[in-house]
Amino acid sequence: MSDNTIFVEGQTGLWEIVIGLEVHAQVSSKSKLFSGSSASFGADPNTQVAFLDAGLPGTLPVLNTFCVDQAIKTGLGIHGNIQKYSAFDRKNYFYADLPLGYQISQFYHPIVLGGYITIDLENGEEKKIGVQRIHLEQDAGKSIHDIHPSETYIDLNRAGVALMEIVSEPEIHSSSQAQSYVKKLRTLLRYLQTCDGNMEEGSLRVDANVSLHRPGTPFGTRAEIKNLNSVKFLGQAIDFEVARQLKILESGGTVDQETRLFDPGKGETRTMRSKEDAHDYRYFPDPDLKPLVLEQERIDAIIKSMPELPDEKKKRLIEQYGLSAYDADIIVSERDISTFYETAVNTLSVDLQNNQGPKILANWLISELFGALNKNSLTLDSSPISAEQLSNLVTLILTDVISGKIAKDVFLQMWETGQEAAVIVEEKGLKQISDPSIIENAVDSILSSNSDKVVAYKGGKEQLFGFFVGTVLKHFQGKANPALVNQILEKKLKN
Ligand code: ADP
Ligand code: MG
Numbered sequence: 001m002s003d004n005t006i007f008v009e010g011q012t013g014l015w016e017i018v019i020g021l022e023v024h025a026q027v028s029s030k031s032k033l034f035s036g037s038s039a040s041f042g043a044d045p046n047t048q049v050a051f052l053d054a055g056l057p058g059t060l061p062v063l064n065t066f067c068v069d070q071a072i073k074t075g076l077g078i079h080g081n082i083q084k085y086s087a088f089d090r091k092n093y094f095y096a097d098l099p100l101g102y103q104i105s106q107f108y109h110p111i112v113l114g115g116y117i118t119i120d121l122e123n124g125e126e127k128k129i130g131v132q133r134i135h136l137e138q139d140a141g142k143s144i145h146d147i148h149p150s151e152t153y154i155d156l157n158r159a160g161v162a163l164m165e166i167v168s169e170p171e172i173h174s175s176s177q178a179q180s181y182v183k184k185l186r187t188l189l190r191y192l193q194t195c196d197g198n199m200e201e202g203s204l205r206v207d208a209n210v211s212l213h214r215p216g217t218p219f220g221t222r223a224e225i226k227n228l229n230s231v232k233f234l235g236q237a238i239d240f241e242v243a244r245q246l247k248i249l250e251s252g253g254t255v256d257q258e259t260r261l262f263d264p265g266k267g268e269t270r271t272m273r274s275k276e277d278a279h280d281y282r283y284f285p286d287p288d289l290k291p292l293v294l295e296q297e298r299i300d301a302i303i304k305s306m307p308e309l310p311d312e313k314k315k316r317l318i319e320q321y322g323l324s325a326y327d328a329d330i331i332v333s334e335r336d337i338s339t340f341y342e343t344a345v346n347t348l349s350v351d352l353q354n355n356q357g358p359k360i361l362a363n364w365l366i367s368e369l370f371g372a373l374n375k376n377s378l379t380l381d382s383s384p385i386s387a388e389q390l391s392n393l394v395t396l397i398l399t400d401v402i403s404g405k406i407a408k409d410v411f412l413q414m415w416e417t418g419q420e421a422a423v424i425v426e427e428k429g430l431k432q433i434s435d436p437s438i439i440e441n442a443v444d445s446i447l448s449s450n451s452d453k454v455v456a457y458k459g460g461k462e463q464l465f466g467f468f469v470g471t472v473l474k475h476f477q478g479k480a481n482p483a484l485v486n487q488i489l490e491k492k493l494k495n
Pocket of ligand 2: 022207224
């Protein structure tokens with residue numbers, strides 16, 4: 001489904017797709033939202049459970065101020081309004097992995113209101129997707145159904161871990177827009193280091209609300225697909241859901257307001273439970289916690305500590321270095337990629353920085369280095385070639401010490417040996433030959449031993465020019481400056 005397909009066409013006319021996303025992002029923090037136990041992933045079951053997390057009587061929540069700062073940072077990152085007054089409420093429901101019998105959340109007064117995420121549409125335009133709110137809440141524990149055939153096991157390590165729930169406006173109109181939104185949000189969270197964005201480990205989970213309506217009429221009834229843990233599944237679940245609802249509506253039926261689950265194996269969504277409304281949870285202010293009141297100084301200090309955001313960085317890279325939007329997107333997609341890239345650019349001499357250097361560097365990073373990393377299943381932080389080393393290689397190309405072709409061989413040797421480009425070039429004698437008189441001598445002898453072809457060329461067989469270039473380059477084992485070879489051949493053959 002393309003970005004611009006915001007309508008689906010049925011037998012009876014057009015329907016508009018309406019999507020709102022609720023993203024649960026686990027706050028990067030050493031300890032939980034209201035207890036001191038560790039929030040790290042992957043520990044043995046029930047080894048990170050404070051009395052509070054287990055719902056023991058007589059325990060009281062103590063707010064983790066670091067988690068609050070993380071939510072403020074995230075709110076600033078989406079250009080939202082940080083609320084100086086917010087408060088915690090109890091969301092009451094019974095579940096085996098929720099020993100307290102309620103989840104502490106922020107229902108009436110969330111910490112962030114408003115804001116937006118900018119997504120790129122396929123037609124090259126940008127679209128701002130509004131964010132309604134971000135609130136802080138506790139995660140629940142985990143019920144494990146697949147250890148024993150008839151028993152359910154409970155792991156409370158996750159109980160009480162801080163989540164940010166980031167709720168979008170219903171302004172998303174296709175599965176690919178929804179995917180772009182989540183990718184952009186994930187990149188932002190990782191830049192801010194407020195959530196690691198690891199969808200496989202469940203640090204980022206998406207609920208998708210999907211409905212259809214006739215353009216210009218009120219919204220239709222939505223179904224909510226819970227706990228999507230990959231961008232791919234998000235797209236598949238929405239596409240399935242749109243088709244399912246279309247069929248119901250086209251045949252005159254009504255969509256039930258319900259919570260559904262996506263089955264990745266079947267590519268289908270199925271009913272989990274009928275949708276509860278807010279009043280079902282009996283929300284009320286948590287009497288154990290004071291309202292959260294923020295001083296402006298605290299917000300200002302966080303504003304000061306904010307890194308350059310990916311959207312701003314992308315604009316700057318395009319303006320400052322003349323990068324294409326495509327290259328800039330790749331470079332800003334992860335903070336460590338952009339750091340690597342900018343370290344490499346800053347290693348170039350000022351002269352080269354102001355010239356083609358940054359663009360050529362982007363090419364080498366994206367095609368050569370990423371190519372080699374992918375091939376070897378490595379990530380950038382374990383790259384055998386450092387930013388400085390890549391930059392030095394590019395410097396050799398830009399200053400005509402080696403040709404681009406030789407540089408690829410040098411790159412491979414750098415990859416294998418970890419040596420500096422200049423050392424390899426020196427030791428292997430790979431320096432480009434840029435002395436016109438040496439090239440001229442070789443050209444002369446090649447032309448005289450191919451005099452038949454010279455005659456043919458002069459008689460109009462112009463494609464032979466390529467043969468001459470190739471022969472000269474081969475003579476120098478690829479080390480002759482190709483531009484100079486061309487120039488000299490032209491001079492000799494055209495006179
Ligand atoms: P909850 O799902 O917890 O009851 P809300 O009613 O506030 O919370 O809605 C949550 C999400 O559903 C928001 O992202 C909102 O944009 C989206 N949403 C609301 N109405 C619709 C609709 N008719 N179709 C699609 N999404 C919707
Ligand atoms: Mg919901």
